[in-house]
Amino acid sequence: MEWFAAPEYWLARSVFQRGLALVYLVAFVSAARQFRALIGAHGMTPVPAHLARVPFRAAPGLFQWHYSDRMFARVAWGGAALSAALVAGLGDLVPLWATVPLWLLPWALYLSIVNVGQTWYAFGWESLLLEAGFLAAFLGNDTVAPPLLTLLLLRWLLFRVEFGAGLIKWRGDRCWRDLTCLYYHHETQPMPGPLSWYFHHLPKPLHRVEAAANHGAQLFLPVLVFAPQPVAGLAAAGIIVTQLWLVASGNFAWLNWLTILLAVPAVDTAFLSSAPAHGQTPVWFAVVVVAVTACVAVLSYQPVRNLLSHRQEMNRSFNAYHLVNTYGAFGSVTRTRYEVVIEGTDAQRLTEGAVWREYGFRGKPGDVGRLPRQFAPYHLRLDWLMWFAALSPGYARPWFPQLLTRLLANDPDTVRLLRHNPFPDTPPAHVRARLFRYRFTTPRERRATGEWWHREVVGPYGPTVSGR
Structure with a gap:
């Protein structure tokens, strides 16, 4: 032996x-x-x-x-x-x-x-x-x-x-x-x-x-x-x-x-x-x-x-026990970063004067003045899927509407996944999601503003959802 x-x-x-x-x-x-x-x-x-x-x-x-x-x-x-x-x-x-x-x-x-x-x-x-x-x-x-x-x-x-x-x-x-x-x-x-x-x-x-x-x-x-x-x-x-x-x-x-x-x-x-x-x-x-x-x-x-195979697949298991799998990552690289930003308001009527406040996530970019944090090897699953949601609304369709509904109710388990809940005491009356284009600031912009990101609105990500 x-x-x-x-x-x-x-x-x-x-x-x-x-x-x-x-x-x-x-x-x-x-x-x-x-x-x-x-x-x-x-x-x-x-x-x-x-x-x-x-x-x-x-x-x-x-x-x-x-x-x-x-x-x-x-x-x-x-x-x-x-x-x-x-x-x-x-x-x-x-x-x-x-x-x-x-x-x-x-x-x-x-x-x-x-x-x-x-x-x-x-x-x-x-x-x-x-x-x-x-x-x-x-x-x-x-x-x-x-x-x-x-x-x-x-x-x-x-x-x-x-x-x-x-x-x-x-x-x-x-x-x-x-x-x-x-x-x-x-x-x-x-x-x-x-x-x-x-x-x-x-x-x-x-x-x-x-x-x-x-x-x-x-x-x-x-x-x-x-x-x-x-x-x-x-x-x-x-x-x-x-x-x-x-x-x-x-x-x-x-x-x-x-x-x-x-x-x-x-x-x-x-x-x-x-x-x-x-x-x-x-x-x-x-x-x-x-x-x-x-x-x-x-x-x-x-x-x-x-x-x-020339049609190689990434990260696939060929059996239900996840033994002897195939792996791969970043076969394509996105050139532009998009982020879904979720906001809520306690205004009962939706007018131009309604004040919208942004929910903060733990890992994904949001606040332009916040330095990205190190979380790995811990896995922030919601934050990761929010990245995919920005790339493809169809990918998020099975769960994203439920996320907004749970935020409308201030669901404790859902709010616990976030870094910042702008409505800690009373749930919002309405929530919405908007799509933003993000990019890192240049060194000159960083020195002038103190911000790590620059962002601009692309448009609504979906319809506004109302609670009470």
Whole structure:
């Protein structure tokens, strides 16, 4: 069984597992704090209505047997508690036979959430977390050396994440091929961060270097993670550096951090510390790992076919368990930023003199004088979907009218998702949504006004909604 074990990667395994558990913790807390207004029994897209349309085989999970908001909260907070215990090292304190189901439990709990999350959970990093979490169960614990096959499966996942993203860019928007996409991306990305204004104003030649470096990091380095050491480790380190650049320049939930963690097992950390003594790998564990490897190989057919296709899809799961998915991001880059701004008034009659007050969101741009905040790896789901709503009203049709209706009632769960409610005591009489064109201010405008954004009205986003 010498070929099966890779003891030199024991530290990389520990870093990966503890880091993954921390991402799980963030994901579960995010779900627990936001679900009532989004998908709760009385939310914008209620889980019970969704389950009435979707059978178990299409969306397996605990909630297929029973759903209540109390049960969802218990699943989310229970998953958070379990994740915290794994961060603290619980997986290394129990026998190997208990470690495998211990890691599969948060995967099963989060799968149950994702499979009822509907559009609010339709992000590639949800599937990425589930796939990485499933593979983590077969890395073992401190009682045995890391299995080489599982380490290779993690590299295969890293390859699909990065190479898929690189291909979708090269095949997609022309600006990726002429290296001009970064002229726009920092300004038009879904949720800018506190440094995005500064990234946007970097010299254009440097933006072209950014784009070229992105192609190298996503189309060249992923191939090298399968090379012998130290080449694989150096390639993984290059991926980590580019992901840290993305962390600094925007807010992409846990996508970048999870990609960084996936690169860690490709780094030979033996030079940092000698491997501790490990016990012999049990035959049953080796058989399970081989079986999982074979399963991943079979399930890889569709993702590989997708990678080779000129009609490549982004972020798709080919099975209801979100295993061996296809990934990709920003195949096209928007040139102009639009934002939906929601306003309310307590005026009973709508006249030209009615005073409209703006609702403030936590992450998405609104107040032109407010510096964008850093929220990642925490995921602000409503803010993200508001970006999509500005691009396509049809995308928001299933939930946006319900959002306005809930604001008219000052619904506590919905208001809790916002940074600022201009009607804290009495609900507004009317609410409306308007579409604005946003752009970053120039350095000269910033010095003169103190504002980070400049905006101008495009027009109404929809009809005004009235309450009382």
